[in-house]
Amino acid sequence: MxxxxxxxxxxxxxxxxxxxxxxxxxxxxxxxxxxxxxxxxxxxxxxxxxxxxxxxxxxxxxxxxxxxxxxxxxxxxxxxTTVGEADLDDITELRMLIEPPLAAKVTAEIPAEDMPKLRDLARAIVDGALAGDLVAYTDADHAFHLQLLAYVGNARVSALIADLRAHTRLYGLSSLDGSELEESAREHDLILDAIEANDPQEVERLMQAHISQTRGRWARPEGS
Missing domain, CATH: 1.10.10.10 (Winged helix-like DNA-binding domain superfamily/Winged helix DNA-binding domain)
Known part of the structure; x- marks a missing residue:
């Protein structure tokens, strides 16, 4: 048996x-x-x-x-799945309204002992970029952003952002060269630097810039 x-x-x-x-x-x-x-x-x-x-x-x-x-x-x-430019604009707008202010809100609440785990997540994003492994890159990026939102303690917000990211997380990545992918990956460490400095305004600014630049990098119109 x-x-x-x-x-x-x-x-x-x-x-x-x-x-x-x-x-x-x-x-x-x-x-x-x-x-x-x-x-x-x-x-x-x-x-x-x-x-x-x-x-x-x-x-x-x-x-x-x-x-x-x-x-x-x-x-x-x-x-x-095909994602249109208008859909990407709408999704980016929603993410900009939700993620930056909430990341700023929880900046002071993230325990210092959690930083090594967050740094590991950020490093995994860079590792995926350096290896040219787009699936590993997007999986690690997904985990990082949802981990930050987890400190908010609002399951509905986390579920909404997870759903929005699911519509766009692979869109346009194949058009990026290695340096652009690495540059985007390393922005997560800058966000963590601001969190460690307990600077919510800088966290919000960096998160806004990251999401905005992600829209520009990952979703270029064909032929550009």
Whole structure:
């Protein structure tokens, strides 16, 4: 009985691991533009592309649907999400209204003992940029911003920002060169410097600049 349960658990772990690997490969293909916005792709075709069956592709796509990276097209497959310039402007406006003032508000409340953890998150963003790993970069960036919002103690705010970021977190990244990506990554350390200095006005200013510049860097009109 023990052996049977152990084997079953191993099989489940292997299945989860394959799903995660396929999810990561699909995200990378979306970032690179290999999977084009607006196009519909079937699970069997994607499975053949990545050397797996259609089943782990369908399972991985459930994650990507929740992240707003793809939408389901009944009886056909999955359409890569297209985000328009007007949508990006609206999302950026909402983030500017919410994140900078709240980051300033909690500046004095962030415990000094939490700074090493925040520095690690900021370092992970830079590491992703230096490695050219756009998925690692966006995952770490997502974690950093939501961790700051966690100090507000408002779950609805965190959920709203997570949803807004899910619509844009991979948009336009493939157009950035390495130096631009690194520059954006290192802005998080400047925000932490201001937090450590207990300077809420500077935290708000830096967060506003970061979000504004992110809009300009990540979402350039095609041909620019």
């Amino acid at each position: 023990t052996v049977s349960v152990h084997i079953t658990n191993l099989q489940q772990l292997e299945k989860v691991s394959l799903r995660e690997r396929v999810s990561r490969a699909l995200r990378a293909a979306i970032v690179s533009g290999e999977l084009e916005p607006g196009e519909v792709y079937s699970a069997p075709a994607l499975g053949a592309k990545f050397g797996v069956s259609a089943t782990p592709v369908r399972e991985a796509m459930l994650d990507l649907v929740r992240e707003n990276l793809v939408t389901t097209v009944p009886n056909k497959g999955y359409r890569i």
